[in-house]
Amino acid sequence: MRNMDNLNFSPIGNIKTPYQDSAPYQPVDTDDQEFFLQLEPEYATGLKDLDSFTYIYVLYYIDRLKATPKMEVSPPWATSQKVGLFASRSPARPNPIGLSVVRVKKIVGHRVYTSGLDVFDNTPLLDIKPYINDLDSKCDANNGWVQSMDDDEHLALHIQGIPHDY
Amino acid sequence: MRNMDNLNFSPIGNIKTPYQDSAPYQPVDTDDQEFFLQLEPEYATGLKDLDSFTYIYVLYYIDRLKATPKMEVSPPWATSQKVGLFASRSPARPNPIGLSVVRVKKIVGHRVYTSGLDVFDNTPLLDIKPYINDLDSKCDANNGWVQSMDDDEHLALHIQGIPHDY
Numbered sequence: 336m337r338n339m340d341n342l343n344f345s346p347i348g349n350i351k352t353p354y355q356d357s358a359p360y361q362p363v364d365t366d367d368q369e370f371f372l373q374l375e376p377e378y379a380t381g382l383k384d385l386d387s388f389t390y391i392y393v394l395y396y397i398d399r400l401k402a403t404p405k406m407e408v409s410p411p412w413a414t415s416q417k418v419g420l421f422a423s424r425s426p427a428r429p430n431p432i433g434l435s436v437v438r439v440k441k442i443v444g445h446r447v448y449t450s451g452l453d454v455f456d457n458t459p460l461l462d463i464k465p466y467i468n469d470l471d472s473k474c475d476a477n478n479g480w481v482q483s484m485d486d487d488e489h490l491a492l493h494i495q496g497i498p499h500d501y
Numbered sequence: 502m503r504n505m506d507n508l509n510f511s512p513i514g515n516i517k518t519p520y521q522d523s524a525p526y527q528p529v530d531t532d533d534q535e536f537f538l539q540l541e542p543e544y545a546t547g548l549k550d551l552d553s554f555t556y557i558y559v560l561y562y563i564d565r566l567k568a569t570p571k572m573e574v575s576p577p578w579a580t581s582q583k584v585g586l587f588a589s590r591s592p593a594r595p596n597p598i599g600l601s602v603v604r605v606k607k608i609v610g611h612r613v614y615t616s617g618l619d620v621f622d623n624t625p626l627l628d629i630k631p632y633i634n635d636l637d638s639k640c641d642a643n644n645g646w647v648q649s650m651d652d653d654e655h656l657a658l659h660i661q662g663i664p665h666d667y
Contacts, residue, residue: 342562342625344508344596378595380572383585388645394598396508406546419549421629424636429544430510430627432560432598436637459508461596463587468642470590471602476634479554 346459348374348445350395354455368440372447372460379445382463386442390466393452396459397431404429418480433458436466512625514540514611516561520621534606538613538626545611548629552608556632559618562625563597570595584646599624602632 353369372393374382385391407417408425420428438450447463466472519535538559540548551557573583574591586594604616613629632638 342510342512342627344510344598346508347595378572378587381586382588383573384588384646385585387588387643387649389641389643390639392600394596394600406544407549419551420547421544422548422550422553422631424630424633428628429513430560432510432628434558434560434600434630436639461508462594462598464590464600465588465645466639466642467590467647468639468644469647471637472640472642473556473602473632473634473638474640475555476632476638477553477555478634479631480550481633481635483553 344396344461346396346461347378348372348460350393350452350454350456350458350460352452352454352456352458368448370437370449370452372449372463374445374447374460376445382442382445382447385447385463385465386439388439388465388467390436391439391447391449392462392464392466392471393433393435393437393449393460394462394464395433395435395454396461397426397428397433397454398459399455400426400431402427413481416480422480432461510562510627512562512627513544514538514626516559516618516620516622516624516626518618518620518622518624522621534614536603536615536618538615538629540611540613540626542611548608548611548613551613551629551631552605554605554631554633556602557605557613557615558628558630558632558637559599559601559603559615559626560628560630561599561601561620562627563592563594563599563620564625565621566592566597568593579647582646588646598627 351371351373404420404427406420408420408423409417410423426433433454435452437452440448517537517539570586570593572586574586574589575583576589592599599620601618603618606614
């Protein structure tokens with residue numbers, strides 16, 4: 336059944352963030368230049384025109400995680416709920432590929448400044464793709480099992496990493 | 502600079518599509534059951550609650566491509582334009598990870614039926630993530646360099662894989 340084991344990938348650079356020992360569960364936007372993608376110099380030309388997009392996808396390798404993936408998980412902000420791993424954004428996955436949608440702020444050489452990214456400093460960068468409105472922005476998307484919870488508006492703040500009082 | 506070479510991934514299953522020798526550039530939705538994700542049986546429990554989401558992300562390994570990535574590419578539907586590789590969805594990337602947003606139709610055992618997927622039959626599946634409206638649907642996203650082209654509405658049809666007359 337498995338038609339290909341041991342697929343090999345190499346980082347194309349690193350993600351720089353202020354998070355050395357702890358990171359938010361989801362991206363927090365800031366006005367600073369604290370978040371950037373530092374590509375290997377040979378990839379600089381590949382960044383041409385990327386700043387014509389409002390948003391980009393950042394794909395990275397979740398390198399700090401040593402936990403064995405479990406097929407049912409409880410999100411940190413909804414510990415009473417058990418959901419399937421693939422119905423969650425838990426970092427403990429069979430293939431630990433992280434995916435975030437961020438704003439492009441500016442590109443300087445082989446460095447891409449972005450809005451907040453919920454990853455540790457020096458996380459290995461695997462790929463960047465343009466987030467194309469016609470393809471990726473689904474206005475009829477829902478929040479799945481999250482919206483069936485009692486306190487879903489509150490939970491939505493956690494998902495989005497928006498600071499709030501309680 | 503490279504902090505980690507040779508990251509290893511293994512497929513969690515395969516993607517089944519009608520495309521043996523050619524595939525559309527972007528997903529085409531259908532009413533059939535032609536498209537599904539066939540996971541390894543041990544991951545079945547991880548699919549719990551996934552059908553509570555309208556859309557999901559499918560991450561896969563672009564296994565048929567042998568071309569060496571070039572840092573500037575011309576999209577097949579815009580051959581006069583040269584754009585940076587990372588500003589494109591070209592499959593020829595340093596790390597050939599494909600990303601598609603599809604609708605969940607139904608889940609039967611360890612099989613996930615989806616809307617159209619722009620990949621060849623038996624493409625190795627790397628991950629499934631829920632597409633969460635609050636996180637992933639960006640209403641203010643643009644179409645980047647695509648919308649600056651003369652015929653951008655026509656091109657948008659190509660991007661979305663919508664059949665049209667000319």
